[in-house]
Amino acid sequence: MPVPPIEPENTETPHVPVLLDPIMDRISPVSGVWLDGTFGAGGYARAIMDAGAERLIGVDRDPEALERAAVWAGEYGDRLQLVSGCFGDLDKIAGAGTLDGVVLDIGVSSMQIDQAERGFSFMKDGPLDMRMGQSGLSAAGIVNKAPEKLLADILFQFGEERASRKIAKAIVMDRKIKPFETTRQLAGMLERIMPRPKPGQPHAATRSFQALRIVVNDELGELARGLAAAEVALKEGGLLVVVTFHSLEDRMVKRFMQERSGAGPKGSRFTPIDEAIEPAFTKITRKAVVGEEAEILANPRARSAKLRISRRTASAADTLNPKDIGMPYLDITKGAWM
Numbered sequence: 200m201p202v203p204p205i206e207p208e209n210t211e212t213p214h215v216p217v218l219l220d221p222i223m224d225r226i227s228p229v230s231g232v233w234l235d236g237t238f239g240a241g242g243y244a245r246a247i248m249d250a251g252a253e254r255l256i257g258v259d260r261d262p263e264a265l266e267r268a269a270v271w272a273g274e275y276g277d278r279l280q281l282v283s284g285c286f287g288d289l290d291k292i293a294g295a296g297t298l299d300g301v302v303l304d305i306g307v308s309s310m311q312i313d314q315a316e317r318g319f320s321f322m323k324d325g326p327l328d329m330r331m332g333q334s335g336l337s338a339a340g341i342v343n344k345a346p347e348k349l350l351a352d353i354l355f356q357f358g359e360e361r362a363s364r365k366i367a368k369a370i371v372m373d374r375k376i377k378p379f380e381t382t383r384q385l386a387g388m389l390e391r392i393m394p395r396p397k398p399g400q401p402h403a404a405t406r407s408f409q410a411l412r413i414v415v416n417d418e419l420g421e422l423a424r425g426l427a428a429a430e431v432a433l434k435e436g437g438l439l440v441v442v443t444f445h446s447l448e449d450r451m452v453k454r455f456m457q458e459r460s461g462a463g464p465k466g467s468r469f470t471p472i473d474e475a476i477e478p479a480f481t482k483i484t485r486k487a488v489v490g491e492e493a494e495i496l497a498n499p500r501a502r503s504a505k506l507r508i509s510r511r512t513a514s515a516a517d518t519l520n521p522k523d524i525g526m527p528y529l530d531i532t533k534g535a536w537m
């Protein structure tokens with residue numbers, strides 16, 4: 200008897216926007232032109248348009264995110280403009296001094312995680328890819344080719360992985376026998392060499408997968424460019440709303456908002472020591488806003504989310520040195536291995 204074809208199982212969970220209520224509480228009433236630099240499933244974008252934004256530019260580097268929106272985007276007519284691109288270029292996309300609000304919800308969407316073939320999840324077997332924009336160097340490209348020292352540095356700097364050297368050594372040994380092609384192959388190796396996590400501790404692969412994803416998509420470089428671009432593109436009074444999901448990103452956003460609001464450490468180049476230099480932002484959230492227990496229970500992605508908001512002042516935009524906001528820097532092109 201012929202074997203019936205196996206239908207691909209639809210295991211995708213819809214993306215539930217995180218911290219949406221605390222955001223809307225703080226930005227309402229909404230008006231003018233907004234840019235959502237991480238459009239994803241459009242959860243924030245719809246809420247902002249429904250709350251009164253006249254127009255919204257939705258940017259995503261993942262072409263699939265924008266394709267999915269085609270089903271409902273028509274409801275908003277000319278008010279919604281979708282742009283395929285990176286939020287690091289948002290000033291070029293929108294123009295200087297044109298925006299009343301910028302929202303960034305950094306990271307990957309549930310759809311991207313749930314699609315095994317995108318290679319973001321160590322829980323699902325798929326190609327070791329992790330490219331949000333679906334072009335450029337993949338995670339497998341790094342794991343199979345990068346020199347051992349660079350691999351260790353990547354895992355340490357971008358995954359805060361203390362066992363970085365041990366993992367890099369094991370990768371280099373294993374890849375001589377068989378190159379890494381799949382997520383489960385790498386996750387299985389990590390499960391084998393790392394101590395079994397205690398209850399409440401993250402999976403053995405969590406930090407390494409985070410580090411690879413950050414490098415593959417230059418996520419921290421994008422964040423630094425996006426923050427500086429928002430300073431250029433926001434009008435006086437415009438709001439910068441940023442949600443992050445891990446400490447490296449939150450540290451950068453926190454320091455950016457501190458430095459640019461004149462609250463940085465004494466002697467910093469952004470501190471308005473000279474009274475004539477006005478800060479570019481004033482902080483709306485004094486501390487990071489985190490999810491309430493009910494939201495975290497309903498949506499585990501909200502567990503590590505942190506929200507920070509600042510308001511643009513009238514002062515001119517300045518250039519940003521990513522090191523000044525604590526961006527870890529690693530020259531991954533060194534050693535000509537790519």
Ligand SMILES: C[S@@+](CC[C@H](N)C(=O)[O-])C[C@H]1O[C@@H](n2cnc3c(N)ncnc32)[C@H](O)[C@@H]1O
Pocket residue numbers: 214215216217236237238239240241242243244258259260261264284285286287304305306307308309331421
């Ligand atoms: C966490 S999801 C955003 C979900 C969205 N807030 C919602 O409510 O549906 C992040 C999205 O941002 C996109 N993204 C991540 N980094 C980006 C970047 N640098 N430029 C543009 N899009 C980016 C990802 O492709 C993903 O679709």
